[in-house]
Amino acid sequence: MRICFLGAGALGCAIGGTLAKAGSDVTLIDRNPPHVDAINRDGLWMKDGEEEQVVRVRAALNADDLAPPDLIVVLVKSFHTRSAIEAARHIVGPDTAVMSLQNGMGHEEILAEVVGRDRVLAGKTYVGGVKLSPGRIIAGTRDKRTVIGELDGTISERAKAIAAEFERAGLPCEVSENIMGVMWDKLLINVSTGALSAITGQVYGALYAVPEIEATAIAAVAEAMAVARASGVTLSIKEPRDAWRMAAEGLPYEFKTSMLQSIEKGSVTEVDFINGSVVRGGQKYNVPTPVNQTLVAAVKGIERRLEPK
Structure with a gap:
């Protein structure tokens, strides 16, 4: 092929x-x-x-x-x-x-x-x-x-x-x-780690060592799951904590999310297509998404700081 x-x-x-x-x-x-x-x-x-x-x-x-x-x-x-x-x-x-x-x-x-x-x-x-x-x-x-x-x-x-x-x-x-369900399942995993890794600058191993980060990740995933269900999507991931756990399966301690890699290179991230898609879906289906809105705002602020002066 x-x-x-x-x-x-x-x-x-x-x-x-x-x-x-x-x-x-x-x-x-x-x-x-x-x-x-x-x-x-x-x-x-x-x-x-x-x-x-x-x-x-x-x-x-x-x-x-x-x-x-x-x-x-x-x-x-x-x-x-x-x-x-x-x-x-x-x-x-x-x-x-x-x-x-x-x-x-x-x-x-x-x-x-x-x-x-x-x-x-x-x-x-x-x-x-x-x-x-x-x-x-x-x-x-x-x-x-x-x-x-x-x-x-x-x-x-x-x-x-x-x-x-x-x-x-x-x-x-x-x-x-059920490819839309599959796509939402993967989105939940990206939502759980991408923005938080970019904001904190932590690799996977360090990210999973902070209980407050875990709690925020689970809250962000819960919002995304609520939006998916409101849109009629059938998910295979049943609990927010499952997405958080799945995100790091099989990856080494030093592994970096793509969003963190973008920040370290000084480039724009894909936050609009990840956490941002949850926010837009929430607006469409009238589902509150305050955690994801906050994560988007924080990543956007970092991107702004990295812009060439």
Whole structure:
């Protein structure tokens, strides 16, 4: 299968590199020249658990010279979704599927506006990654599942083919008839740790050592669950504490949330698509979300402080 990743950060490299190692025809698109150059020159260095390896995979700064792939996986930062897919619209062929594996909610609507709803699949992944330097990442793929699905809830042949490609590479993947529920389940996990990690500057191990942080995380998840239920979504996570516990499963002490990684790089976070989506849902369904509103405000304040003067 020919697969193009729009966004070759830690997560795009972790999944794309694993697929490429297993024989998929992968191209990683990223706007960072040193990162692209390092991958093309030296290969993609990946550490997954105790295993270290170099994977040969194609990387490019843009999709200008690419032929239409079978699948485009969108893994850019949420606020770059529209510009990324518009820049790659010319490689969306008659049989090309477009799938978001981004954190948060709302990306599928943007993709559908650009390429058409019939081409778009949704997905969530529990794979993790940390970028160490250009061309070098820590990947967390072992026993980390990915769930994908059609927006209308059908089990399509293309979704089954994508899942089979992931499975062949050792990436557990299933097709769901309740992809909106899956997306909300993953959102609960992001809500539990992302903003709090960004605000406090704590890695996972330290984050889980502070009882007050745990209490705030559980309160934020409870709000998100109330919004999901008000919107008619069926969740598999039943208790807020379960999302908090699941967020750190299998991850090392020093692992950082993507939101904290963004803050440390001085860049804008995806808080609008994570805690912010809970706030917007609360406004729509008249569900109070004071904890998430506070977390959004705090992260926005940090972003403002980091803006170049």
